[in-house]
Amino acid sequence: MSPQQFRDISWNGLWKQNPGLAQLLGLCPILAISTTMVNAVSLGIATVLVMTVANLAVSGLRNFVPYEIRIPVFILIIAALVTMVDLAFNAYFHDLYLVLGIFIPLIVTNCIVLARVEAYAAKNDPLTSTVDGIMMGIGLVWVLALLGGLRELLGAGTLFSGIEMIIPGASAWSVFGDDYPGFLIAILPPGAFFALGVLIAVFNVINARLAARARRQPPPTAPAPATRAEGDGEAVAAG
Amino acid sequence: MSGRYTATRTSLRTGGIMLLFTLAFTALMASTFQVTRPAIEASRQEAQMRLLAEVLPPGSYDNALLDDYVRFGPAPQIGMDAGGRVWRARKAGEPVALIIEGAASDGYAGRIGLVVAVHRDGRLSGVRVTEHKETPGLGDYIDPRKDRRKDAPWIAQFTGATWAEVDTAAWTVRKDGGSFDYRAGATISARAVTRAAGRSAAFAAQRMDALFAAPAGGLLGDTQ
Numbered sequence: 001m002s003p004q005q006f007r008d009i010s011w012n013g014l015w016k017q018n019p020g021l022a023q024l025l026g027l028c029p030i031l032a033i034s035t036t037m038v039n040a041v042s043l044g045i046a047t048v049l050v051m052t053v054a055n056l057a058v059s060g061l062r063n064f065v066p067y068e069i070r071i072p073v074f075i076l077i078i079a080a081l082v083t084m085v086d087l088a089f090n091a092y093f094h095d096l097y098l099v100l101g102i103f104i105p106l107i108v109t110n111c112i113v114l115a116r117v118e119a120y121a122a123k124n125d126p127l128t129s130t131v132d133g134i135m136m137g138i139g140l141v142w143v144l145a146l147l148g149g150l151r152e153l154l155g156a157g158t159l160f161s162g163i164e165m166i167i168p169g170a171s172a173w174s175v176f177g178d179d180y181p182g183f184l185i186a187i188l189p190p191g192a193f194f195a196l197g198v199l200i201a202v203f204n205v206i207n208a209r210l211a212a213r214a215r216r217q218p219p220p221t222a223p224a225p226a227t228r229a230e231g232d233g234e235a236v237a238a239g
Numbered sequence: 240m241s242g243r244y245t246a247t248r249t250s251l252r253t254g255g256i257m258l259l260f261t262l263a264f265t266a267l268m269a270s271t272f273q274v275t276r277p278a279i280e281a282s283r284q285e286a287q288m289r290l291l292a293e294v295l296p297p298g299s300y301d302n303a304l305l306d307d308y309v310r311f312g313p314a315p316q317i318g319m320d321a322g323g324r325v326w327r328a329r330k331a332g333e334p335v336a337l338i339i340e341g342a343a344s345d346g347y348a349g350r351i352g353l354v355v356a357v358h359r360d361g362r363l364s365g366v367r368v369t370e371h372k373e374t375p376g377l378g379d380y381i382d383p384r385k386d387r388r389k390d391a392p393w394i395a396q397f398t399g400a401t402w403a404e405v406d407t408a409a410w411t412v413r414k415d416g417g418s419f420d421y422r423a424g425a426t427i428s429a430r431a432v433t434r435a436a437g438r439s440a441a442f443a444a445q446r447m448d449a450l451f452a453a454p455a456g457g458l459l460g461d462t463q
Contacts, residue, residue, distance in 0.1 A: 035375055065260075066253050073260050080264035084271045091278035098286070156376045164384075178387065187376050 001128050009128060013135025019112045020143030020196075021203040026112035030144060031192035033103060035155070038162040040148025041141060043103040048137030050085060050107045054078050055121040055133035062122050074117045082108045112140065143199065150195050155186035291326060291338055294356035294365035300328035300335045309453045314462040317439045318342030318350070322462075325443065325450050334359050334451045340369075341439030343431035348372040351381070351431055355397075355439040359447065366397040366436045371428075378428035393429065396420055397436055410437025 019025050026047075034040040057077050058065075065073045086104045089097040107113060116136055121129040153159055157180030161172035174180070185191045284305060291304055308326045313319070323340035336358045343351040351371040356364035368382045379385040383392035396419060411417030412430045421429035443450065446461065453459055 064256070066256055069253050069257050072257065076260055076264055080268050083268050087271050087275045087279070090282065091275035094282035094286070097282075182376055184374075184377060188374075 001131070005128060006131060009132050010135045013132065013137075013139040014142075015139070017136075018139040018143060018203070019136055020140050020147070021200055023112065023115065024200075025115050026110035026140070027196075029103070029106045029110050030140075030147070031189060031196065033106075034144055034148040034151055034192055034195075035187050036152045036161050037145055037148040037159060039103075040144035043106070044137070044141030044144040046085075046104050047107055047110060047113070047140055048134060050078070050082055050104075051113050051116060051137045052130055052133040053081050053085070054113055054117055055129040056126055057081060058117045058121040059124060059126040059129035065122075070122060071114075071118070074114060074122070078113055078117065079108050112136065147192070147195055147199060150199075151186045151191055154183050154195075155191065156180075156182055290354060290367060290369065291356075293367050294354055295328055295336055295338055296364075299364075300330050302327075302329045304328055304338075307455050309450055309455070309457055309459055311459040312462045314442065317442050318344050318435060325459075327451055327455075328356075334447075336364055337443045337447065337450055339439050339443040341435050341442070343435030345427075345434075346371060346373060346431040347378050347425070347427040348374065351428070351435065353432065353435055353439060355436050355443070357440050357443045357447075361401050361440075361444050363397050363400045363436070363440055366394055366432070368394070368432065373428045374425070378425040380422055380425070381428050381432045393420065393422060394432075397433075410434055 013019075017023055020030055029043060029047075033043045054077065058074055061073075061077070082104060089104065116133060120132045124132070149159060152161065153175060157176035158172045158174050160170070163170045163172060186195070288305060295304075304326050307329070308324050310322060310324055311319070312322045314322065317323075317339075318341055325340070326338040328335040328338065336356055338354055338356045341353045341355055343353065349372050351373070352369040353366060354369055355366050358364055371379065371381060373379045373381060375385070380387065380393050383394050386392040386394070400419075408416070409418045411434050412419050412421040412426060414421060414426055415430065417433065419429075419433045421433075442462075446459070449461065450459060
């Protein structure tokens with residue numbers, strides 16, 4: 001893998017085709033879990049793990065899977081991997097499992113995993129596919145962290161609540177003090193849509209600025225980080 | 240002729256490959272399950288022990304609490320339509336306390352699972368919520384981990400309350416004329432937990448002797 005390839009994959013995963021902001025895949029777990037920052041990041045980490053392993057496995061097996069039955073086989077692989085990750089966490093990292101446990105089975109329903117497997121890992125070699133899985137996952141993690149942090153801050157006036165489940169002894173940070181009355185809608189499902197909408201708006205504004213600047217002074221090598229994603233996953237419903 | 244032959248062959252081949260993948264990954268999952276089972280069972284027991292230790296101090300008894308339990312049949316009045324379990328704490332063979340499973344079906348968002356520990360003399364040793372879906376940040380203070388007041392969690396007020404001293408009508412929140420506190424804004428969750436804790440405590444207290452006398456692992460039929 002050339003450094004240029006690595007840069008492209010990273011840029012796609014972290015920004016340009018960000019799963020949370022551009023591809024808008026896997027909205028169901030994103031919106032359901034992002035009530036606090038710790039929950040959101042926990043789900044993100046579990047997803048990174050599954051996406052990386054799923055991309056690696058599918059990429060390694062891609063030459064043995066007939067085109068007609070690739071989707072059922074990919075789903076089989078993802079479901080089996082998620083089950084194995086779930087069991088392994090339960091057995092060997094039980095404290096972490098108590099935090100992540102309810103999120104891990106949810107990952108099967110996350111179409112971003114299937115989307116990356118189908119759109120990338122099925123056509124590329126194991127190394128680049130693994131990097132793609134990691135970068136897409138990290139792209140999801142930072143959006144989830146921002147979304148969870150925003151909702152938690154507005155809704156409950158705290159940050160890092162639940163951190164004691166991961167780091168014993170640590171405690172939540174009451175940003176606005178204990179008298180903060182709370183803003184319930186931020187924590188309820190509609191708040192998730194509002195917050196994600198705001199994030200996507202900011203994302204699009206930044207992209208428009210970048211595109212405008214690239215048009216004014218076209219850099220010699222770097223391609224313009226223009227417009228929205230190429231609709232990689234639009235065939236798969238955002239579930 | 241040959242076209243149809245090829246189609247059949249292709250389907251058979253594709254089906255065969257699908258079958259191979261299914262078998263391979265099922266075998267992988269089954270072996271992972273077998274390998275991890277002892278470790279999972281151990282952590283499950285440890286987690287259960289930790290929960291029981293929250294409602295009953297581990298020093299107050301000396302028997303193997305997890306193994307010394309009695310099942311009871313369907314008891315809709317304490318929310319356990321499919322029956323549940325009672326653990327029996329003893330010290331030097333003498334009865335110390337019962338820990339009973341209970342549930343409230345009238346929470347704000349469905350069922351709230353509880354464990355309630357009752358001393359031999361009817362005093363409550365503690366109540367913990369084991370599962371709930373109450374509104375985050377509003378009704379979820381019934382779970383002390385989510386309670387913002389860490390120094391005096393809401394659920395701690397049940398410790399030391401006595402079934403004999405508080406009559407049935409008083410086992411609810413102050414707003415309904417009962418004797419227990421609630422937090423402004425979310426009365427329903429508090430009311431559901433308070434009333435369910437009272438019913439479970441009464442259930443255990445009224446059958447104290449029968450529950451302690453039943454053989455370990457046995458089934459108590461008298462639940463009405």
